[in-house]
Amino acid sequence: xxxxxxxxxxxxxxxxxxxxxxxxxxxxxxxxxxxxxxxxxxxxxxxxxxxxxxxxxxxxxxxxxxxxxxxxxxxxxxxxxxxxxxxxxxxxxxxxxxxxxxxxxxxxxxxxxxxxxxxxxxxxxxxxxxxxxxxxxxxxxxxxxxxxxxxxxxxxxxxxxxxxxxxxxxxxxxx
Amino acid sequence: xxxxxxxxxxxxxxxxxxxxxxxxxxxxxxxxxxxxxxxxxxxxxxxxxxxxxxxxxxxxxxxxxxxxxxxxxxxxxxxxxxxxxxxxxxxxxxxxxxxxxxxxxxxxxxxxxxxxxxxxxxxxxxxxxxxxxxxxxxxxxxxxxxxxxxxxxxxxxxxxx
Numbered sequence: 001x002x003x004x005x006x007x008x009x010x011x012x013x014x015x016x017x018x019x020x021x022x023x024x025x026x027x028x029x030x031x032x033x034x035x036x037x038x039x040x041x042x043x044x045x046x047x048x049x050x051x052x053x054x055x056x057x058x059x060x061x062x063x064x065x066x067x068x069x070x071x072x073x074x075x076x077x078x079x080x081x082x083x084x085x086x087x088x089x090x091x092x093x094x095x096x097x098x099x100x101x102x103x104x105x106x107x108x109x110x111x112x113x114x115x116x117x118x119x120x121x122x123x124x125x126x127x128x129x130x131x132x133x134x135x136x137x138x139x140x141x142x143x144x145x146x147x148x149x150x151x152x153x154x155x156x157x158x159x160x161x162x163x164x165x166x167x168x169x170x171x172x173x174x175x
Numbered sequence: 176x177x178x179x180x181x182x183x184x185x186x187x188x189x190x191x192x193x194x195x196x197x198x199x200x201x202x203x204x205x206x207x208x209x210x211x212x213x214x215x216x217x218x219x220x221x222x223x224x225x226x227x228x229x230x231x232x233x234x235x236x237x238x239x240x241x242x243x244x245x246x247x248x249x250x251x252x253x254x255x256x257x258x259x260x261x262x263x264x265x266x267x268x269x270x271x272x273x274x275x276x277x278x279x280x281x282x283x284x285x286x287x288x289x290x291x292x293x294x295x296x297x298x299x300x301x302x303x304x305x306x307x308x309x310x311x312x313x314x315x316x317x318x319x320x321x322x323x324x325x326x327x328x329x330x331x332x333x334x335x336x
Contacts, residue, residue, distance in 0.1 A: 141254075145289055145290070151289070152288050173296055
């Protein structure tokens with residue numbers, strides 16, 4: 001771990017009662033969902049002025065009970081401190097049934113669009129978000145495409161033996 | 176292009192005029208200036224000095240659909256783009272033609288997924304498909320010439336939609 005990062009991580013570990021894990025120099029802390037706003041506030045106060053990435057991982061078909069054990073999603077907040085040249089990651093486990101988190105868009109402005117993207121792609125709701133609409137997919141889209149159980153496509157490959165059959169039901173455009 | 180409306184049943188004169196109009200259409204066919212992906216690069220180079228599509232009366236790319244006769248769909252069409260594409264097509268004056276350029280526009284290409292239209296013929300009626308990923312400018316010009324053959328053979332009755 002970077003020398004400059006050690007006291008910062010120590011403070012966070014003490015305040016939120018978690019242990020940091022390190023992989024090839026990247027430090028990450030798993031924070032429970034209800035403490036994420038406080039954690040972001042703390043991280044912001046410690047000099048991480050940039051939320052460089054806010055994304056999620058879908059661990060489907062991992063269990064996702066309402067109690068929250070073996071959570072299906074992990075939402076990942078990556079922070080950068082330009083002044084100190086440091087990076088820090090927070091991971092938040094979220095259950096697969098009605099996934100939702102409090103918004104941090106009042107602390108980091110760019111979280112606004114990132115949270116919209118997470119809603120669009122993973123269906124994770126952000127409580128208190130000022131404008132939670134789809135950002136990438138069309139407004140009338142159904143489903144959340146980056147979920148692992150979302151079907152990939154619908155095109156049937158046409159070969160010589162079934163060309164005519166598929167051609168009959170292909171939805172060609174009328175004038 | 177309002178010839179169809181003005182012509183009545185003029186017998187033998189109609190056929191020759193038909194041919195003349197069709198010929199003139201092929202020699203001043205203005206494509207719409209828009210590209211969706213990498214195929215547009217090949218379309219641009221087909222327009223530029225090396226391949227020079229203006230040999231076939233296509234030196235003008237119109238940035239407005241209201242001034243163009245031909246829509247070259249160059250690239251993959253995402254589901255979000257499809258309504259926009261259809262609106263552009265609807266804004267073009269009759270008679271109008273569509274070339275689907277490249278594999279992605281013709282059948283989805285390598286993008287067999289939820290976000291890309293599996294063939295632009297689900298949105299607009301296509302006259303000529305050009306295969307290739309991306310097609311070389313020669314292939315596009317070949318497609319255009321095939322379209323010209325189709326246009327030359329067209330009767331007024333079938334053009335009027």
